[in-house]
Amino acid sequence: MDDLKGMAARTRLVHAGRHPHDNHGVVNPPVYHASTILQPSLAVWEASRKPDFPGYRYGRAGTPTSRSFEEAVADLYGAADAVAVSSGLAAIACALMAVLRAGDHLLVSDSAYFPTRKFCDQMLARYGVETTYYDPRLGGRIADLLRPNTRAVFTEAPGSLTFEMQDIPAIAAAAHAHGAVVLTDNTWGTALHFDALGKGVDIVVEAVTKYICGHSDVMMGLIASTAEHAGAVRDMVRLHGNCSGPDDLYLAQRGLRTMGVRLKQNEANGLALATWLEGRPEVSKVLHPGLPSHPDHALWQRDFSGASGLFSFVLRPVPRAALAAFLDGLKLYGMGASWGGFESLILPGDPKALRTATTWDEPGQLLRIHAGLEDVDDLIADLEAGLERLTAAAKAAA
Incomplete structure (x- = not known):
């Protein structure tokens, strides 16, 4: 369907990007396994070398499956263009490198996804880009950190592990007044729950691995951009030789169609x-911006239309043996990295080592949960039994 204007996001999830009657009426876009793509004449070959060529020139540069x-x-985000890459981190890296050059200054939320920090500190620094980390609750006061050479501000809301919200419209207003580009990692909110471009963001990155895929079997990222930055982003992706495989693209499309009901x-x-x-x-504390007790709940209500299944909580201090008794006996929560799939997960985290602009002073263990699609009563019962094991083990160790 070509005209989806005015239709709800969940309707567009089902129909955007599909053109069945271009493919013999087949409902799902076909999977093109392609490297070589032939051109029928010298004139078309020459045209295919030009940037505005509307067709396909080589598998890495795009196929009907990726398109x-x-x-x-792009339709979901209201973006001028979107490009799929090999992972969420690849999306972060390519998006940042599309707008930064040697001598630039970058501002990054102190609560950002840790691999984002590693890329800034270990890769961007090597090429002459300086990164300053800022308190995620700074809001419009970020203007005080902007330097003459500040080229970009990288946001993430809510923050990784600790779930601080950011006033992205205020940050974007300050950054744009300075001439800086605003990027955001929108993996938690997705296009369904946070209208990033509508709130002033210029470039959005998202780990397709998470909610779009939804089945813990794909590594992929995406970058969605405004018209001003779309060309630079796609050029940077191509310069890196970055692309997604056709089977992963097919699985991502399939996940996209059901993301609304899953999320x-x-x-x-x-x-x-x-x-x-x-x-x-x-x-001792639950870190979920959808709870009225969260300090940034009002900000979440203002800017987001919903939440995902990812949040954290902090235990009161217990011996390691008690923590192990809790985690090791869980039946429904796997202990592993990533999230966004159909299954529930739980993972211990330590924000202390990941912060430079803010501090993490909670004495107890932080645990991050991804709530999957299981029956919630079963999920609660599993946690309840685990906490009873934790209490018994803590008493035994006392």
């Missing part, structure tokens, strides 16, 4: 678990 996915994502369940389960955990004596 259908990118078209759908609704992830949100409901996450809020139910977070609310239940708030009432447990073993828990």
